[in-house]
Amino acid sequence: MKDVIVIGGGVAGLVAARACARIGLSVTVLEATDVLGGAVGSHEVAGLRLDSGAESFAVRRNAVAEFVAGLGLTDQVVAPNPAGAWLHLPDDRTPGGSVSVPLPKAGVLGIPGSPLADDVRRVIGWSGALRAYLDRLMPVLTIGREHSLGELVRKRMGRRVLERLVEPVTTGVYSSAADDLEVDVVAPGLNSALTVTGSLSGAVLSLRSAAPAGSSVGGLHGGMSRLVDALVADLDHFGVEIQTDAPVTALRRAGSDEDPTWTVTRRPPAAPAGAAAAESLDARFVIIATPGAQALGLLGALSPAHAALADLDWPSPTAIELATIVIDSPALDAHPRGTGVLVASGTPGVTAKAITHVSAKWEWVAAAAGPGRHVIRLSYGRAGQDSPTAALSDQELLALALRDARTILGVDLDAGAVQGFARTVWGDALSPATVGAPARVNQVRELLAATPGLELTGAWLAGTGLASVIPDALAAASRTRHAALGI
Numbered sequence: 001m002k003d004v005i006v007i008g009g010g011v012a013g014l015v016a017a018r019a020c021a022r023i024g025l026s027v028t029v030l031e032a033t034d035v036l037g038g039a040v041g042s043h044e045v046a047g048l049r050l051d052s053g054a055e056s057f058a059v060r061r062n063a064v065a066e067f068v069a070g071l072g073l074t075d076q077v078v079a080p081n082p083a084g085a086w087l088h089l090p091d092d093r094t095p096g097g098s099v100s101v102p103l104p105k106a107g108v109l110g111i112p113g114s115p116l117a118d119d120v121r122r123v124i125g126w127s128g129a130l131r132a133y134l135d136r137l138m139p140v141l142t143i144g145r146e147h148s149l150g151e152l153v154r155k156r157m158g159r160r161v162l163e164r165l166v167e168p169v170t171t172g173v174y175s176s177a178a179d180d181l182e183v184d185v186v187a188p189g190l191n192s193a194l195t196v197t198g199s200l201s202g203a204v205l206s207l208r209s210a211a212p213a214g215s216s217v218g219g220l221h222g223g224m225s226r227l228v229d230a231l232v233a234d235l236d237h238f239g240v241e242i243q244t245d246a247p248v249t250a251l252r253r254a255g256s257d258e259d260p261t262w263t264v265t266r267r268p269p270a271a272p273a274g275a276a277a278a279e280s281l282d283a284r285f286v287i288i289a290t291p292g293a294q295a296l297g298l299l300g301a302l303s304p305a306h307a308a309l310a311d312l313d314w315p316s317p318t319a320i321e322l323a324t325i326v327i328d329s330p331a332l333d334a335h336p337r338g339t340g341v342l343v344a345s346g347t348p349g350v351t352a353k354a355i356t357h358v359s360a361k362w363e364w365v366a367a368a369a370g371p372g373r374h375v376i377r378l379s380y381g382r383a384g385q386d387s388p389t390a391a392l393s394d395q396e397l398l399a400l401a402l403r404d405a406r407t408i409l410g411v412d413l414d415a416g417a418v419q420g421f422a423r424t425v426w427g428d429a430l431s432p433a434t435v436g437a438p439a440r441v442n443q444v445r446e447l448l449a450a451t452p453g454l455e456l457t458g459a460w461l462a463g464t465g466l467a468s469v470i471p472d473a474l475a476a477a478s479r480t481r482h483a484a485l486g487i
């Protein structure tokens, strides 16, 4: 019997496994696919090793930087090009047209701190800016707090701020409309700063002045997947057993109420789905670190109360598809749209929701690509809408991505200059940021606190992003350590 079985080999699972193994617990990690790291993946495109999922981490609270330091990677931490991102929007002056403008600097999720600033007026015009300024004159709602980010922005600053500044950012980051996002999850501290400062723009300025100076995100030289490489090397060092191609299909409580143990059933290596023979492993403690749908599925067999968690109002998963293109294009040397562009919903002639100019954003990518060669990454898929790309062949997706990139970046990109192309689908992310998420997550956590020997972690509970996922995984491991060793 192992001390700990960790189900899921994404960053949450690997971080939790490392923390348990470091203090001497015996640990097995079971990962469903043939690769570790989950949404922090890598792929090779035109000879370049690039991130295929997450490519940065938020520097707020220092959580990731500290963790990265523990892995000996501090000297590999890099900052992105400070040029910043742009917006691509419907053009007010030309019906059916679209326009690109720099994303105003002093904002939080696109909400401006200074509604009358030049860079804000360039996006929403004078009338939009004056409407947004009314926020400074309106009384503050003191009873209750706003849950929906969209509602809050619409009420305080008007439709133009919502549609042209905030929606492109929330869609780019969370694939969700602002109306569906819970303020306290996506902008922690904003509601209370609003009460203190008396306005939404005041709250934005207060959050920004409290944030560390410099870029709000960092990356790793060579890509975020190096975090996974370092974690896996450490797990090896601490003697953690890692099984890939090992999807867990069932979880059962064994032992006594006072001293519970767990039996975990996994599909045997190389067995086709649904094969009769399965393998069981026993452990004193289990940490589930899968996405939400799989975790809720595994909890279902434990008790009616655990099964009922699946009936909470969880949002449907949103599939995101990424099209990565390596292309020879000296016209892109000038970084015409900074580090990338967020596209407002309903912008005519563009299907993508965002594009990252990867070789403009990260110096190490530009150096690896060489002069005149560029990496761009387009993303597709918005919550609540059918995937616009799922039915496309690779050739069709490449053609669409090139067309979108030409429109958004404002340069002519020749299909014959494409050196490499890859498509990646991320299909099973439960958006943890939707309205009502804190209440749902609390219900899960309360029941788990009364389930000795079992822990849950991962982005679906902690919130999207490594800055949320890593501390949550460390906390789950720390509770396991306490239960196992009393320390």
Ligand SMILES: Cc1cc2nc3c(=O)[nH]c(=O)nc-3n(C[C@H](O)[C@H](O)[C@H](O)COP(=O)(O)OP(=O)(O)OC[C@H]3O[C@@H](n4cnc5c(N)ncnc54)[C@H](O)[C@@H]3O)c2cc1C
Binding pocket: 007, 008, 009, 010, 011, 012, 013, 030, 031, 032, 033, 035, 036, 037, 038, 039, 040, 052, 053, 054, 055, 056, 057, 058, 246, 247, 248, 249, 289, 290, 291, 294, 320, 322, 426, 429, 457, 458, 459, 460, 463, 464, 465, 466, 467, 469
């Ligand atoms: C395209 C994209 C870009 C992103 N960009 C950023 C970014 O720039 N910065 C940032 O901070 N965050 C970013 N994120 C978010 C961040 O990557 C995630 O929040 C984080 O990696 C989630 O980690 P996790 O371990 O909770 O889940 P996952 O990475 O989803 O890992 C869960 C693991 O569990 C495995 N699993 C599932 N079911 C089973 C089962 N039954 N048995 C065993 N294993 C199972 C899965 O195969 C997977 O490996 C991005 C995400 C995506 C998709």
